[in-house]
Amino acid sequence: MIPTLFLFCRFHVLRLIRPHPFVTTVCAASLLLLMVSLALLTQETQATKLANEQLEELRHAASRPVIAVQPAGPQLAAPALPWFRSSDLVAQFSRVAEESKLPLDEIGYLLEEGATRPYLRYRITMTVAASYPAIRQFVANVTSTMGHVDLDSISCTRADIVVAPLTCELAFSAFFRAEAYG
Template sequence: MMASPIFSFCSFHAARLWRTQPRVFSAVAASLVVVLLSAFVFFQQWQQADAAMSKLQQLASEVRRKPVAVVSEKKVSVAALDLPSFSSAELVDTINQVALDTGIPVNEVSYRLDEGANFPYLRYRVTLTITAKYPLMRGFIDQVATSLPHSALDEVTCARNDIQAAMLNCDLSFSAFFRKDGHG
């Protein structure tokens, strides 16, 4: 038997090391235990990773086999938008009324009609400059959105004179949309 001489050789030298240098023997034994535990944990983690990888590959193959549902694009007609007829006087009156209702002084207002030949609607751009505290400005923007449901806020640019000033100087840009056939 070959195992017996190797075992007796190792046990002889381990006993001799234990008797002559017990601290070194303890350090070697502890290191051997740590190496064996590390190897055990490594192989266990490797098996778990291998199982997870095979599960992932199985799920990926199932996903590839399932047919993909194609979502059809629905084209929205201009009639479905239900835009109002164009009336610049009504738009100006609404903006002025919202400014009066919210108590915001409007410093400067400009109106511009964009007639895009490629679009089935008219776009009326309203740019105004207001000076107000932030809550009033938010209320003004919300009120415009409520009063003109066919409008959109395009841009807000605000500045203040110094950091402690409560008043903001803001440039607001709105777009109001109207039916093209109502333009005359």
């Protein structure tokens, strides 16, 4: 029975291929492409179904109320700020500028008064003229050596493209303990 079926199929396949080889090849390639497409469609359908199930689980979990539990461990304290001494701050900025080999052109200091805040904010603005790496090194040195000082803003300009040094406006904020200040 099987050899007869094999001979029958062979006869009809050869009968199709011999007179129209190109059409038969295109049909076979199309059939193969159809089977691959169906396999991919099945796989993507299953992946979409799984993603929809996960989405529904997340929506269900999000609809439940969340009870905030306070950790039993110790609470982190605010960082210890130094006592306010403007002369020390000026000396520290000068020392960092010398170490960075950065000439300071203009420096302005302003103490912000704020009775409601638990700290003092001392604003330092300065104008420097140097190369970009020198300015960047200065800012990195300031933030690494003085933990209570943060860079607020930096604005650089260059007079001409051929002029190497930049002129930058730097603004820092230094924070101090408020209870030590009168």
